[in-house]
Amino acid sequence: xxxxxxxxxxxxxxxxxxxxxxxxxxxxxxxxxxxxxxxxxxxxxxxxxxxxxxxxxxxxxxxxxxxxxxxxxxxxxxxxxxxxxxxxxxxxxxxxxxxxxxxxxxxxxxxxxxxxxxxxxxxxxxxxxxxxxxxxxxxxxxxxxxxxxxxxxxxxxxxxxxxxxxxxxxxxxxxxxxxxxxxxxxxxxxxxxxxxxxxxxxxxxxxxxxxxxxxxxxxxxxxxxxxxxxxxxxxxxxxxxxxxxxxxxxxxxxxxxxxxxxxxxx
Amino acid sequence: xxxxxxxxxxxxxxxxxxxxxxxxxxxxxxxxxxxxxxxxxxxxxxxxxxxxxxxxxxxxxxxxxxxxxxxxxxxxxxxxxxxxxxxxxxxxxxxxxxxxxxxxxxxxxxxxxxxxxxxxxxxxxxxxxxxxxxxxxxxxxxxxxxxxxxxxxxxxxxxxxxxxxxxxxxxxxxxxxxxxxxxxxxxxxxxxxxxxxxxxxxxxxxxxxxxxxxxxxxxxxxxxxxxxxxxxxxxxxxxxxxxxxxxxxxxxxxxxxxxxxxxxxxxxxxxxxxxxxxx
Numbered sequence: 001x002x003x004x005x006x007x008x009x010x011x012x013x014x015x016x017x018x019x020x021x022x023x024x025x026x027x028x029x030x031x032x033x034x035x036x037x038x039x040x041x042x043x044x045x046x047x048x049x050x051x052x053x054x055x056x057x058x059x060x061x062x063x064x065x066x067x068x069x070x071x072x073x074x075x076x077x078x079x080x081x082x083x084x085x086x087x088x089x090x091x092x093x094x095x096x097x098x099x100x101x102x103x104x105x106x107x108x109x110x111x112x113x114x115x116x117x118x119x120x121x122x123x124x125x126x127x128x129x130x131x132x133x134x135x136x137x138x139x140x141x142x143x144x145x146x147x148x149x150x151x152x153x154x155x156x157x158x159x160x161x162x163x164x165x166x167x168x169x170x171x172x173x174x175x176x177x178x179x180x181x182x183x184x185x186x187x188x189x190x191x192x193x194x195x196x197x198x199x200x201x202x203x204x205x206x207x208x209x210x211x212x213x214x215x216x217x218x219x220x221x222x223x224x225x226x227x228x229x230x231x232x233x234x235x236x237x238x239x240x241x242x243x244x245x246x247x248x249x250x251x252x253x254x255x256x257x258x259x260x261x262x263x264x265x266x
Numbered sequence: 267x268x269x270x271x272x273x274x275x276x277x278x279x280x281x282x283x284x285x286x287x288x289x290x291x292x293x294x295x296x297x298x299x300x301x302x303x304x305x306x307x308x309x310x311x312x313x314x315x316x317x318x319x320x321x322x323x324x325x326x327x328x329x330x331x332x333x334x335x336x337x338x339x340x341x342x343x344x345x346x347x348x349x350x351x352x353x354x355x356x357x358x359x360x361x362x363x364x365x366x367x368x369x370x371x372x373x374x375x376x377x378x379x380x381x382x383x384x385x386x387x388x389x390x391x392x393x394x395x396x397x398x399x400x401x402x403x404x405x406x407x408x409x410x411x412x413x414x415x416x417x418x419x420x421x422x423x424x425x426x427x428x429x430x431x432x433x434x435x436x437x438x439x440x441x442x443x444x445x446x447x448x449x450x451x452x453x454x455x456x457x458x459x460x461x462x463x464x465x466x467x468x469x470x471x472x473x474x475x476x477x478x479x480x481x482x483x484x485x486x487x488x489x490x491x492x493x494x495x496x497x498x499x500x501x502x503x504x505x506x507x508x509x510x511x512x513x514x515x516x517x518x519x520x521x522x523x524x525x526x527x528x529x530x531x532x533x534x535x536x537x538x539x540x541x542x543x544x545x
Contacts, residue, residue: 009351013363016348019419020370023381026391030384038384039391079277086273094274101281104289109480109524111497112517115504116288119295119514139284142277171269200374202483207504220376224383224487235377242372250365 024239031232038229048233055230058219064130065215069198072137077191080145085179088153102143113140114207121208128210136208137198144197145190152186295514313515323499330496333410334479337417341425341474342467349429364430371423379416379487386412408490416488417478425470432466464538468531476524496520
């Protein structure tokens with residue numbers, strides 16, 4: 001009876017994985033289709049990859065997605081970390097207020113944040129495009145960075161900072177040499193979250209952009225109205241890049257630890 | 267370190283402009299008449315009246331709530347056993363399962379949802395399999411079924427991970443104690459495991475219901491142009507018909523519904539906690 005239960009749960013998890021991975025496999029499979037159809041495989045070809053690299057709209061969208069994600073991550077990581085540090089030394093009320101305001105973009109549906117920004121930018125007569133999209137991305141990335149840095153700050157021993165200043169550090173030196181190295185894991189994971197949030201964003205970008213500036217998500221959305229198999233090629237490329245990245249992130253540290261353990265033994 | 271406090275000032279200025287001001291704009295537009303001149307606004311409730319008087323809009327709201335609710339229930343029904351299975355796996359296998367569940371979420375949501383368009387088409391793979399078995403082909407794409415499927419697909423990982431996290435935090439000796447005291451498997455599950463995993467289920471509900479009720483690209487891609495949910499309604503007010511006042515009012519109604527449901531789940535969490543303590 002126990003055995004049958006184990007087989008049952010294995011089948012359940014197998015079906016679940018099929019459900020999760022079928023669309024991904026489907027996308028990869030049809031990116032090599034020689035026809036336009038998304039349902040009939042006519043034969044193997046790389047034509048959609050060729051089309052993708054000659055499609056200026058697509059290349060531009062990829063370019064904007066990466067540039068915005070990189071700048072938004074850099075800015076939000078720096079600003080978020082600095083603010084979180086300042087906040088940890090600030091009055092409780094200020095802490096509470098900033099926390100509550102940060103919760104707006106985190107808890108509100110994206111579409112509400114998006115229309116708010118749309119009205120703000122229009123009210124300021126800002127021309128919608130690259131800059132508005134970048135500002136919006138910085139706006140929703142900072143709370144994630146602060147959320148991942150703040151717990152690290154809380155667990156910090158304040159005596160170490162005082163010791164550093166007693167030994168003659170200026171506050172700035174103490175900040176860079178004492179605080180920042182200790183909260184680095186939080187900063188790095190915050191930056192990672194910010195990058196993926198920016199890279200994957202659709203709703204907010206869709207509302208605040210204009211003048212032909214679009215990212216990958218917007219491109220997929222607008223292209224879905226007429227079948228364009230180049231999307232599959234682009235998606236496959238993204239899937240491969242993310243797989244390699246995740247593999248590196250997950251495997252390299254364990255390999256590193258293993259080799260360290262070995263060298264420690266030897 | 268008083269000198270550090272100054273480091274928060276730029277951010278406080280920034281959020282007042284880019285987070286607080288837009289929220290005020292939504293409130294302002296929701297309660298004023300058409301015309302974008304901020305200086306001569308007139309207070310009105312017409313935007314809300316328009317929503318609640320017309321049955322078309324009420325239908326859209328009810329449809330969104332229904333779809334989000336069905337999605338959430340399905341996510342619990344599928345996500346609970348999955349999270350339970352992973353939490354009970356051995357240490358090394360556990361991380362591998364978590365990675366398998368999270369991996370798809372790293373890929374762009376639109377890209378993954380778009381793939382279902384091909385799979386569900388009339389001459390797509392699902393209908394092909396059905397015809398091999400001998401079942402007449404059925405329309406799948408542009409139905410409510412497709413929309414719910416797309417939502418479960420996108421939001422299920424959140425539910426699984428929340429339940430898994432709650433279950434791994436659980437102290438296994440509690441189960442041993444329950445067994446020692448004579449509880450069978452079913453009873454110890456109902457009396458020990460289930461209550462202790464409830465906070466995970468509740469935060470999972472928030473993570474599924476909230477994006478489901480406000481989603482607008484899943485209904486657009488999988489439901490077709492005819493299938494309208496609240497998100498699509500808001501989108502069309504802002505991007506096609508240009509009625510920002512009405513659009514703001516709809517957003518406000520949606521936010522209030524979400525806030526009520528968040529409050530209710532929090533309340534369940536709290537009463538459950540106090541009850542457990544009382545026992």
